[in-house]
Amino acid sequence: MTGIVELVAVTKTYPGGVHALRGVDLTIARGDLLAIVGPSGSGKSTMLHMIGTLDRPATGTVRVAGHDVAALSDRELSALRSRHLGFVFQQFHLAPGVSALDNVADGLLYTGTNRRARRERAAAALERVGLGHRLGHKPSQLSGGEQQRVAVARAVAGDPPLLLADEPTGNLDSSAGADVLAVLAGLHESGTTVAVITHDAEIASWCHRQVRLRDGLIVDGHDHDDRGPVALLKGAGR
Amino acid sequence: MSRRTGLTPGRLGPGDVLRVGAAGLRARPARVILSALGIAIGIATMIAVIGISSSSREQLLRQLDELGTNLLTVTPGKTMFGDDAKLPTTALAMVQRIRPVRTAAATGAVEASVRRNNHIPETITGGISVQAASTGLLTTLEGAVVKGAWLNDATAAQPAVVLGAEAAKRLGLTRTGVQVWMGGRWFTVIGILGPMPLAPEIERSALVGFPAAEELLGFDGSPTTIYERSSDEAVESVRAVLPRTVNPDNPEEVTVSRPSDALEAKAAAAGAFTNLLLGLGAVALLVGGVGVANTMVISVLERRKEIGLRRSLGATRGQVRLQFLAESLLLSALGGVAGAVLGALATAAYALSRDWPPVVPPWALGGAVAATLLIGTAAGIYPAMRAARLSPTVALSTT
Ligand SMILES: Nc1ncnc2c1ncn2[C@@H]1O[C@H](COP(=O)(O)OP(=O)(O)OP(=O)(O)O)[C@@H](O)[C@H]1O
Ligand SMILES: [Mg+2]
Numbered sequence: 001m002t003g004i005v006e007l008v009a010v011t012k013t014y015p016g017g018v019h020a021l022r023g024v025d026l027t028i029a030r031g032d033l034l035a036i037v038g039p040s041g042s043g044k045s046t047m048l049h050m051i052g053t054l055d056r057p058a059t060g061t062v063r064v065a066g067h068d069v070a071a072l073s074d075r076e077l078s079a080l081r082s083r084h085l086g087f088v089f090q091q092f093h094l095a096p097g098v099s100a101l102d103n104v105a106d107g108l109l110y111t112g113t114n115r116r117a118r119r120e121r122a123a124a125a126l127e128r129v130g131l132g133h134r135l136g137h138k139p140s141q142l143s144g145g146e147q148q149r150v151a152v153a154r155a156v157a158g159d160p161p162l163l164l165a166d167e168p169t170g171n172l173d174s175s176a177g178a179d180v181l182a183v184l185a186g187l188h189e190s191g192t193t194v195a196v197i198t199h200d201a202e203i204a205s206w207c208h209r210q211v212r213l214r215d216g217l218i219v220d221g222h223d224h225d226d227r228g229p230v231a232l233l234k235g236a237g238r
Numbered sequence: 239m240s241r242r243t244g245l246t247p248g249r250l251g252p253g254d255v256l257r258v259g260a261a262g263l264r265a266r267p268a269r270v271i272l273s274a275l276g277i278a279i280g281i282a283t284m285i286a287v288i289g290i291s292s293s294s295r296e297q298l299l300r301q302l303d304e305l306g307t308n309l310l311t312v313t314p315g316k317t318m319f320g321d322d323a324k325l326p327t328t329a330l331a332m333v334q335r336i337r338p339v340r341t342a343a344a345t346g347a348v349e350a351s352v353r354r355n356n357h358i359p360e361t362i363t364g365g366i367s368v369q370a371a372s373t374g375l376l377t378t379l380e381g382a383v384v385k386g387a388w389l390n391d392a393t394a395a396q397p398a399v400v401l402g403a404e405a406a407k408r409l410g411l412t413r414t415g416v417q418v419w420m421g422g423r424w425f426t427v428i429g430i431l432g433p434m435p436l437a438p439e440i441e442r443s444a445l446v447g448f449p450a451a452e453e454l455l456g457f458d459g460s461p462t463t464i465y466e467r468s469s470d471e472a473v474e475s476v477r478a479v480l481p482r483t484v485n486p487d488n489p490e491e492v493t494v495s496r497p498s499d500a501l502e503a504k505a506a507a508a509g510a511f512t513n514l515l516l517g518l519g520a521v522a523l524l525v526g527g528v529g530v531a532n533t534m535v536i537s538v539l540e541r542r543k544e545i546g547l548r549r550s551l552g553a554t555r556g557q558v559r560l561q562f563l564a565e566s567l568l569l570s571a572l573g574g575v576a577g578a579v580l581g582a583l584a585t586a587a588y589a590l591s592r593d594w595p596p597v598v599p600p601w602a603l604g605g606a607v608a609a610t611l612l613i614g615t616a617a618g619i620y621p622a623m624r625a626a627r628l629s630p631t632v633a634l635s636t637t
Pocket of ligand 2: 045
C-alpha cells in the first residue's frame with residue numbers, strides 16, 4: 001500500500017536563493033503519527049507546505065492521497081485540501097467575536113455542506129476535543145489551550161484523513177500544550193494520520209516516528225513505535 | 239480535468255457568500271460606517287435633487303390640472319409697418335359669438351397711475367398698471383375676491399376700483415373702502431383679488447369698469463387683452479378662428495397665446511434644472527467609491543492570514559475573490575440604502591414644508607441601486623484580485 005503522502009526528491013528554493021529543501025524523500029503511511037524535528041530554519045515549515053499542498057516544489061514530485069500535486073489546478077488543489085487535509089498552526093487564527101461553534105463551522109464552509117450540517121458537525125468536533133460545554137464562547141472567553149483545541153476542532157470537523165500541525169503547542173504552556181497533544185493523540189487513535197512539527201523533544205518522543213531535518217535535508221528518520229502515544233501521554237502524568 | 243481526478247471544490251451558496259462578506263464588515267463597524275458614509279452622501283444628494291425637482295414639477299402639473307389648459311388670450315401684435323396694432327372695440331363681442339366659447343372677457347390698458355394719495359409723483363407707478371376690465375373677467379379667469387366685491391354693471395360705471403393681489407400688496411392695502419388717487423381723482427377700493435396663476439398681469443393691476451375708464455380716465459375703449467375659455471376639445475379650433483374673428487381686416491395683427499403653456503414649460507424646466515447639483519452628487523458618489531476601494535485594500539492587507547487560513551481550509555481563488563467582492567458590494571449597498579432613505583426623507587421634508595406633494599421617482603431609486611452595485615463592484619475588483627492572488631502559505635507564517 002502506498003503512503004497517504006509521498007515526497008520524491010523535492011526541492012524548494014525561495015526568491016533570494018535560499019535553498020529551503022534540497023532533495024527530500026518522505027513517505028507517510030496511513031495511520032502514522034509523525035514528528036518533524038530539526039533546528040530553526042532547517043526547512044520544517046517549508047516541507048509541511050509541500051505536504052499540505054499550500055506551495056509547489058521547485059523540482060521533485062509531491063503526491064497526496066494518490067494525486068500528483070503538480071498536475072492539479074488551483075480548484076482541484078482547493079478541493080483536495082478541503083477533503084483530505086486539516087491544518088493546525090502555531091497561531092490559532094480564530095475570528096474574534098465569533099463563537100467557538102461558528103469558528104469551527106466556518107472551517108467547513110468550503111466542503112459544500114449546508115449551514116445546518118456544518119453547525120452539527122462543528123458541535124460534534126468540539127465535543128471530540130473536549131469543548132462540548134464551550135460552544136457559545138468567544139475566543140476572548142477561552143484560554144490559549146482551549147483556543148488551540150477549537151482550532152484543532154476546526155481542522156478535523158470535516159474528518160480529513162491527514163492532520164498537519166506546525167508547532168501547535170508553541171504558544172502554550174506545558175499543561176495547555178499537553179491538553180492539545182492529548183487531543184491529537186486521540187485523533188490518531190481513531191485513525192487520522194497526524195504529522196506534527198515540534199521543537200519539544202518530549203513531544204517528539206511521543207510519536208511513532210521522527211523525521212529530522214537539517215539544512216533542507218532529512219538526516220534521520222527512525223521509528224520507535226514500541227509504545228503507543230496515548231500510553232505515553234498517560235505515563236507523562238498529566 | 240476535475241472529472242479525471244474527481245476533485246471538485248464545494249460550491250458556496252449565495253447565502254454563504256453574503257454571510258462571509260458580512261462577517262468581514264461586522265468585525266470593523268466604525269470603519270464600515272465611515273466608508274459607507276461617502277456613498278450615502280452621494281446617493282442622498284442625487285435622490286434629494288431628483289426628488290425635490292420632481293416634487294416641484296408634480297406641484298406645477300397639479301396646479302395646471304386645477305387651472306385648466308382651456309384658457310386662450312388674444313393680444314394685439316404689430317402692424318406690417320412695425321407699429322403696435324390695436325384690437326377693434328368690437329373684439330370682445332365677436333369672440334363671445336364663437337360657438338364653443340363659454341366665457342370671454344377683456345381688459346384694456348389705461349394711461350393712468352394709481353397712488354395712495356395725490357402727493358406722490360405720478361412717475362412712481364410701483365409697477366401697477368391701471369386697466370379697464372369687463373365684468374366677465376373674474377368668471378373667465380376663475381379667480382376669486384378675497385376682500386369686498388368684484389365689479390358689477392353698476393360699479394363698473396362709478397369711480398370704483400378692484401385691486402389685484404400684488405397691486406394691493408404694493409400699495410400696502412389690506413381692506414376695502416379706502417380711496418386711491420387715479421388719473422387726477424379719487425377712486426374707492428371696492429375689492430381685492432386672490433392670486434391668478436394663469437394671469438399674473440391681473441395680479442399687478444388696478445381694475446376699473448369699461449364705462450368708468452372711458453368716462454373718467456380717457457380710455458379709448460380698445461381692449462388690449464381678451465381672455466377666453468372654451469371646452470378642452472375645442473381649444474385648437476377656437477385658436478384657429480380667433481384672429482379672423484377678432485380682426486377680420488388684419489388677422490395677422492392678432493396674437494393668440496395659451497397661458498398654461500408657460501406653466502407647462504416651467505414644469506418641464508423644474509424637472510431638468512438640476513444638472514449642476516446632480517453633478518455634485520455624482521462627485522460625492524465617486525469619492526465615496528474611492529473610499530470603499532481604499533477600505534477594501536486595507537482590509538485585504540490586514541486579513542492576509544485570514545485569507546491564507548481560508549485557502550488552507552479549501553477555499554479556491556474564486557471563492558476568496560467572491561468573498562471580498564461581496565464585502566465591497568455589501569459595504570456600498572449599505573451606503574446606498576442609507577443614502578436613498580436620507581434622500582427620500584430630505585425630499586419629503588422639503589416638499590412638505592412647501593406644501594408640495596413629495597415625489598421620489600422609482601427610476602431614481604433604481605438608478606441609485608444600480609450605481610451602488612456598479613461602484614461596489616468597481617471598488618471591489620482590485621482588492622478582491624489581490625486577495626485571491628495571495629499565497630496560501632501566509633497563514634502559516636508566524637510574523
Ligand atoms: N517566504 C520565504 N521567502 C524566503 N525565504 C524563506 C521563506 N520562508 C522560509 N524561508 C527560508 O527558508 C528556510 C527554511 O524555512 P522554514 O520556515 O521552512 O524553517 P523552519 O524549519 O520551519 O524554521 P522554524 O523552526 O524557525 O519555524 C529558512 O532559511 C527561511 O529563512
Ligand atoms: Mg517553521
